[in-house]
Amino acid sequence: MGGIPVLILKEGTQRSKGREAQSANITAAKAVAAAVRTTLGPKGMDKMLVDSMGDVIITGDGAKILREMDIEHPAAKMVVEVAKTQDEEVGDGTTTAVILAGELLAKAEELFDQGVHPTVVVMGYRLAEDKSREILGSLAKDVSPEQEDILLNIATTSIKGGEDHSVKMKLAEIAVQAVKAVVDYTDGRRVDPKEIKIEKIEGGSTEDSELVLGVVLDKERANINMPRKVQNASILLLDRALEIKKTEIKSKIDITTPEQMMQFLDQEENILRETVRKIENIGANVVLCQKGIDDVAEYYLAKSDILAAKNISESDMEKLARATNANVVNDLDAASAADLGSAGLVEEKKKAEKKFIFVSECSNPKSVTVLLHGGAKHVVESADIIFNDAVRVVGAVIEDGKYVAGGGAPEVEVALRLREYAASLTGREQLAVYKFAEAIDIIPKTLAENGGLDSIDMLIRLRSQHEEGNRDAGLDIYTGSVVNMAERGIIEPLRVKIQAINSAAEAASMILRIDDVIAAGRGEKMPEMPPGGGGY
Ligand code: ADP
Numbered sequence: 294m295g296g297i298p299v300l301i302l303k304e305g306t307q308r309s310k311g312r313e314a315q316s317a318n319i320t321a322a323k324a325v326a327a328a329v330r331t332t333l334g335p336k337g338m339d340k341m342l343v344d345s346m347g348d349v350i351i352t353g354d355g356a357k358i359l360r361e362m363d364i365e366h367p368a369a370k371m372v373v374e375v376a377k378t379q380d381e382e383v384g385d386g387t388t389t390a391v392i393l394a395g396e397l398l399a400k401a402e403e404l405f406d407q408g409v410h411p412t413v414v415v416m417g418y419r420l421a422e423d424k425s426r427e428i429l430g431s432l433a434k435d436v437s438p439e440q441e442d443i444l445l446n447i448a449t450t451s452i453k454g455g456e457d458h459s460v461k462m463k464l465a466e467i468a469v470q471a472v473k474a475v476v477d478y479t480d481g482r483r484v485d486p487k488e489i490k491i492e493k494i495e496g497g498s499t500e501d502s503e504l505v506l507g508v509v510l511d512k513e514r515a516n517i518n519m520p521r522k523v524q525n526a527s528i529l530l531l532d533r534a535l536e537i538k539k540t541e542i543k544s545k546i547d548i549t550t551p552e553q554m555m556q557f558l559d560q561e562e563n564i565l566r567e568t569v570r571k572i573e574n575i576g577a578n579v580v581l582c583q584k585g586i587d588d589v590a591e592y593y594l595a596k597s598d599i600l601a602a603k604n605i606s607e608s609d610m611e612k613l614a615r616a617t618n619a620n621v622v623n624d625l626d627a628a629s630a631a632d633l634g635s636a637g638l639v640e641e642k643k644k645a646e647k648k649f650i651f652v653s654e655c656s657n658p659k660s661v662t663v664l665l666h667g668g669a670k671h672v673v674e675s676a677d678i679i680f681n682d683a684v685r686v687v688g689a690v691i692e693d694g695k696y697v698a699g700g701g702a703p704e705v706e707v708a709l710r711l712r713e714y715a716a717s718l719t720g721r722e723q724l725a726v727y728k729f730a731e732a733i734d735i736i737p738k739t740l741a742e743n744g745g746l747d748s749i750d751m752l753i754r755l756r757s758q759h760e761e762g763n764r765d766a767g768l769d770i771y772t773g774s775v776v777n778m779a780e781r782g783i784i785e786p787l788r789v790k791i792q793a794i795n796s797a798a799e800a801a802s803m804i805l806r807i808d809d810v811i812a813a814g815r816g817e818k819m820p821e822m823p824p825g826g827g828g829y
């Protein structure tokens with residue numbers, strides 16, 4: 294036939310099609326998974342991340358690593374998105390999700406080689422994903438917020454770097470107590486991690502970290518003549534300034550003599566004195582102000598033995614309201630004692646050479662603060678990442694009330710039952726469900742590998758336990774034995790496992806459905822595409 298080729302795309306556009314495009318995408322996505330593979334599990338390695346400013350973070354957190362890696366390839370970016378979604382949704386299981394996405398793609402390629410069409414693979418994966426969710430649900434156990442031992446185990450399982458047991462325990466305990474404090478029971482059980490404020494303190498050891506039942510403000514008292522410490526505090530939260538508005542002065546006053554000036558200042562002083570008297574009458578002995586406080590007002594507040602702090606951020610004001618059960622006041626004439634908050638102790642304290650105001654010992658605070666200590670900046674940063682994960686998993690499990698065993702146990706069970714399910718299917722999707730099951734095996738295999746164990750051997754032992762009905766049999770990385778992980782206290786929120794499979798399968802399917810990559814010329818070179826396979 295022949296003829297003149299018709300160009301429909303602009304010059305400089307890069308295009309790869311069919312099998313070649315798929316292959317390139319899969320290779321890129323697999324590379325992302327490979328980058329985090331060695332970090333999986335309690336014996337997984339850490340990565341040292343150095344940013345462009347030279348700051349160092351050491352972490353084994355998959356999401357954190359990928360976020361800092363600056364990945365360019367479009368398909369690889371989709372896998373990075375998996376980690377992000379996982380991190381946003383549940384805060385843990387990011388490495389698991391990414392490794393799984395990579396493996397699902399690798400297995401899909403094997404199916405392509407056997408001549409299975411991508412659409413069939415995607416459909417089969419979809420069936421397998423739904424089935425996995427059902428299987429995981431059937432494995433889950435119930436937990437209530439009162440079962441602290443279980444919550445503690447969930448927190449410690451999420452905390453990596455088990456070398457220092459006491460640090461791990463300390464952070465887990467704080468996470469459990471902090472989350473328990475802020476649970477909102479108005480509509481089911483909701484946990485907002487933002488109600489747990491973290492103050493990072495460079496100095497001391499991580500074990501010195503503590504939970505404050507209230508809010509710690511990165512502030513000093515407004516004036517040194519004010520009391521440093523107030524017990525049984527009645528706290529006024531004020532979102533207006535305690536000063537005379539400058540505009541009022543400019544527009545109305547015309548001062549010509551020194552006497553008039555004196556009179557004017559007296560008048561100004563009187564207004565502020567009157568304002569402070571109102572505050573006293575309401576019954577406050579602590580004033581926390583979002584705006585400024587005039588020197589004169591400070592003087593009268595100090596004279597009345599009131600501790601005050603100024604220029605507090607709006608977000609801290611909201612936290613203070615929730616911690617002390619106060620209403621933020623604007624109009625003092627409309628305010629009453631009912632608007633005041635309470636705290637057992639308000640105190641200015643020094644931590645690592647810095648002054649803070651502790652609004653502490655609140656009864657039933659719905660917002661709390663955690664002081665995270667660490668000997669050096671990167672230690673505090675790592676502790677922060679760890680602690681956040683612990684807070685998220687404890688929060689997830691309190692909200693859902695469901696958890697599963699860890700150490701590869703649920704994955705082995707899911708893979709096993711998926712194979713049974715596949716056998717019950719007839720179409721070619723069956724092949725994809727089998728491959729999905731094979732892909733899930735990557736989790737126990739990688740856990741074993743990273744623990745320095747023989748992965749094939751371990752998988753065989755795990756499977757035989759599960760075939761005998763031991764659904765919680767998993768790999769104890771520290772002893773290298775197959776044990777009941779639930780009894781061993783290695784447990785995780787159900788939500789983490791469901792979300793990991795869900796987001797991995799979704800990303801894999803999205804990548805598999807692409808058979809044409811059309812990249813506009815950007816004047817610069819497009820990200821390198823690895824060489825693809827033959828025609829499709
Ligand atoms: P992710 O980012 O996916 O959470 P992690 O590196 O935190 O990755 O590893 C999580 C995996 O490690 C989970 O499968 C969890 O069950 C497992 N795990 C955690 N602690 C242990 C342990 N002591 N023994 C065996 N497996 C463990």
Ligand code: MG
Nearest residue numbers: 385386387451
């Ligand atoms: Mg984890």
